[in-house]
Amino acid sequence: MKKLQITITEAKMNHYFTYLKEQERSLKTIQKYERDLHVLLQFLPNQTIDKEKLILWKESLTKQYSPSTVNSMLTSINGFLSYYGFQECRVKPLKIQKMLFYPEEKELTKEEYIRLIHIAHEENKIQTALILQTLCSTGIRISELQFITVECVKSGRTIVSSKGKHRIVFLPKKLQQLLLAYIDNHQKTSGPVFTSNRGNPLDRSNIWRNMKNLCEKAHVPPKKVYPHNLRHLFARTYYDSEKDISRLADILGHSNVSTTKIYTMESGMVHAKQIDNLDLVIS
Secondary structure, three states, X not given: OOOOOEEOOHHHHHHHHHHHHHOOOOHHHHHHHHHHHHHHHHXXXXXXXXXXXXXXXXXXXXXXXXXXXXXXXXXXXXXXXXXXXXXXXXXXXXXXXXXXOEOOOOOOOHHHHHHHHHHHHHOOOHHHHHHHHHHHHHOOOHHHHHHXXXXXXXXXXXXXXXXXXXXXXXOOHHHHHHHHHHHHHOOOOOOEOOEOOOOOEOOHHHHHHHHHOOHHHHOOOXXXXXXXXXXXXXXXXXXXXXXXXXXXXXXXXXXXXXXXXHHOOOEHHHHHHHHHOOOOOOO
């Protein structure tokens, strides 16, 4: 049987990326697929792919990246292959055992979050403090921060468009009051609330860096502090209070409740305490 092969060229990649745009995939997703394809190109002695080479590439990835990252990269390449009708060349993802609890070293606690806010205020980093609280009290993604506008703050709600879906996000009353004061102090009349000094939308890397700069004084491990972890904290806090996974999925904009369950996982310490409370060891 003839070995199936496909040659990766810039033209083919560009055609594929155009297709992804037509499918209304996000710019972030398209950029990730492009990065992953270039990683594969660096591995290949030439630009020709076949199943055997992809299996070798998959094995090399497992030595460099976590299983979830490997699977994410394989998804990018498998999508490219499917687009050009080379389904037979696709490789299977790694099998990952389902996590029962969220790793403690990554879990941002409410107490740590509060310390970050206090340090931001002490250092007069008001914008960073408000961004932290906006992300954490609404559960929005950092890419959705652009929908927090002067108009929405005044109404107390906004419509977020993400991944082809639209949902209403409500602002907590206390957050609304803080943002109204911020808008008034900065004489903003319309458009996004959080902008640079020149009025441009904030770059996510700058937001990330500003958050990390609070870690040392707040005594919070830097690996816990990144925008998406605030979304996780919102989800856990909401679920602990309401125990309504379906409504939480709607709030977060998830199509599948199984995705939401990942956000509500408790830490290993909680599981250990639950096991201890069974009191099945007799001294």
